[in-house]
Amino acid sequence: MKISLPTLMGALLLCLQITAYAHVTPHPTEISFPDITWDIPEGDSYFHRFSPEVVLFLKEDSTLPIFSLQLTFQGGSSSAAAGWEPYFYDALLFRGGAHDHSPEQVDSLLELYALDVSVRSSTVATRITIRGLSRYWDESLHLLESVLQKPLFDSTEIERTRRQIHQKISTQFSTPHALLQAAWKHRMYPDSPLSLLFTPDEIAEPSTEVIREKLAYHHTFLRDSTALIFALAGDMSKEAISPLAVSMAEKGERRRATNLSIDTPSPTISVVHRPGANQAFVRLGHQTFPRPHKDFYPLTIYNDLLGGGGFHSRLVQEIRSNRGLTYSIRSGLSSSYFYPGTFHVTFSTQNSRVNEALFVTKQMITESLQKKEDTQAVEQAKSRFISSLPSHFRTSEDLVFTYAENYLNTRPFDHFTRYGEILSHITLEDIQESKTRNIHPEEFSIVIVGDTTALFSAPSYDEQHIRDLPYQTLSPEEL
The missing domain is CATH 3.30.830.10 (Metalloenzyme, LuxS/M16 peptidase-like)
Structure with a gap:
C-alpha cells in the first residue's frame, strides 16, 4: 500500500505533538532542586x-x-x-x-x-x-x-x-x-x-x-x-x-593605620542657603562610635527596620506612603574602624511641607526607641543580612579583596564564619538596649539645604517651625 507524502507528513506532525504533550513542563511548585552546600572560606x-x-x-x-x-x-x-x-x-x-x-x-x-x-x-x-x-x-x-x-x-x-x-x-x-x-x-x-x-x-x-x-x-x-x-x-x-x-x-619598619582623633560635636542646626531650590534636603542624626562595638549589629537591625531596609521600613511607610511627604527617605548607620560613624536620616521634601516632614520624622524616631521590635520583622532582617554574605565571595578576586579589607580593619580571620552566628543570637532585648543606649534624638544635629526664603515662610506643623530653632545659616563657601 502506497502512503502519500501529505499523509506521511501529517502522521509525523501528530507524533511530534503527542511527544510534546508527553513532556509537558511541570508547574514551578513541582520542580525540585538539590540543596546548595556552600561554606564560608576561611x-x-x-x-x-x-x-x-x-x-x-x-x-x-x-x-x-x-x-x-x-x-x-x-x-x-x-x-x-x-x-x-x-x-x-x-x-x-x-x-x-x-x-x-x-x-x-x-x-x-x-x-x-x-x-x-x-x-x-x-x-x-x-x-x-x-x-x-x-x-x-x-x-x-x-x-x-x-x-x-x-x-x-x-x-x-x-x-x-x-x-x-x-x-x-x-x-x-x-x-x-x-x-x-x-x-x-x-x-x-x-x-x-x-x-x-x-x-x-x-x-x-x-x-x-x-x-x-x-x-x-x-x-x-x-x-x-x-x-x-x-x-x-x-x-x-x-x-x-x-x-x-x-x-x-625589606624596606624597614612599617606602621599600620591608626584611629583618627575626632571630637564629638555639639548638636547644631544648620541651614545652607541654595537660592531657587524648590525642595528642602534634610539630614538629621549624630555621631555613634568606631568599630568594633558590641552594639553595631543590634543597631544595624534596628536601622533596617526603621528606614534602612527599603519599602518595608517604618519611615518609608509613614513619611512616603501614608503622608506623601517625600519620594525618598532613608536612615543610615555608617561605620568605620578608624573613626566614629553616624546614625542619620536623610530625605527631601517640598519647601511648604518641610516642617511636617522634619518633626514627624523626629517624632517617629523617638517613638521607635520606646517600642519593642516585632519578632518576625527582626528574624526577617537577620535572614536578609545573613543571606547577603555570599556576595562577598562571588569570585576569587572578591575573596582576597574582602579578606584584605578585613585585615585592614583588624578583624579576626573568623569574622565572616562567625557573622551568621552572631546575628542569629541577637535578641529583642539586645536591640532595645542598643538603640536606647546609642540613639538620642534630643542630641540630633540637623542640616537643611534649600532656599531660606521659601523654608522660613513654610507653614508650621503642630506649632513647630524650623525658624524657631536655634539655627545658623551657612553658605557653601563656609564649608
Whole structure:
C-alpha cells in the first residue's frame, strides 16, 4: 500500500505533538532542586606573611587565564601633608610616567597588555589595583615595580590633572545632595580630614614643582613606611608575587593605620542657603562610635527596620506612603574602624511641607526607641543580612579583596564564619538596649539645604517651625 507524502507528513506532525504533550513542563511548585552546600572560606587559609607588616592573601584559580592584584598601603588622605595630594596621586601615579617610562610609554604598555589599573585613596588607605591576562604577568609586574620605585609625575600631566581637579572642585556643590553631604561632614567631623575640602584657588596656587615634590614625598611615605597588604587572585602562585613582596618587606619598619582623633560635636542646626531650590534636603542624626562595638549589629537591625531596609521600613511607610511627604527617605548607620560613624536620616521634601516632614520624622524616631521590635520583622532582617554574605565571595578576586579589607580593619580571620552566628543570637532585648543606649534624638544635629526664603515662610506643623530653632545659616563657601 502506497502512503502519500501529505499523509506521511501529517502522521509525523501528530507524533511530534503527542511527544510534546508527553513532556509537558511541570508547574514551578513541582520542580525540585538539590540543596546548595556552600561554606564560608576561611581567611587564614589564604594568608601569607612576609614580615610583621607586609602580608599577602592569595587565591590560586586557573579557571581563567587572568589575574587581579591589589596593593593596600595603610595610609591615605589623613597622611597627606597638604591634604590635596591624593587628588593628584590617584590620577598621576601611572599616568604621570616612571623613571624609565615616559607617560606616553606607560599608556602604550597599558593598552598593549590590556591592563586595567586604578589608584584609589581613602581616609586611611591607598589601593593600587591591576587586572590583566596571566601571560602578561611579568610585563605587568615590571611596570608596577618601575612606578613604585620612582614615579615621574610628569609636568605636563600634572597641569592636565590640575585643570581636571580645578573643574571638579568648581562644581563640587552643583547638586543639593553634594551640598548636603559636605555640610553634614562639616558638622559631624569638624576640622578633620573627613571634612576637608578645597577651593579652586587652593588647587591653582601651588607651582608644578611644589606639587611634584609633595607627591614624591607622599609616595615615598606610602611605599616605605606604611603597612602593606597584597591581595592576588587568578592563575598565579605565591612565587609570582614573592620577589616584590620580599623587596617591600625589606624596606624597614612599617606602621599600620591608626584611629583618627575626632571630637564629638555639639548638636547644631544648620541651614545652607541654595537660592531657587524648590525642595528642602534634610539630614538629621549624630555621631555613634568606631568599630568594633558590641552594639553595631543590634543597631544595624534596628536601622533596617526603621528606614534602612527599603519599602518595608517604618519611615518609608509613614513619611512616603501614608503622608506623601517625600519620594525618598532613608536612615543610615555608617561605620568605620578608624573613626566614629553616624546614625542619620536623610530625605527631601517640598519647601511648604518641610516642617511636617522634619518633626514627624523626629517624632517617629523617638517613638521607635520606646517600642519593642516585632519578632518576625527582626528574624526577617537577620535572614536578609545573613543571606547577603555570599556576595562577598562571588569570585576569587572578591575573596582576597574582602579578606584584605578585613585585615585592614583588624578583624579576626573568623569574622565572616562567625557573622551568621552572631546575628542569629541577637535578641529583642539586645536591640532595645542598643538603640536606647546609642540613639538620642534630643542630641540630633540637623542640616537643611534649600532656599531660606521659601523654608522660613513654610507653614508650621503642630506649632513647630524650623525658624524657631536655634539655627545658623551657612553658605557653601563656609564649608
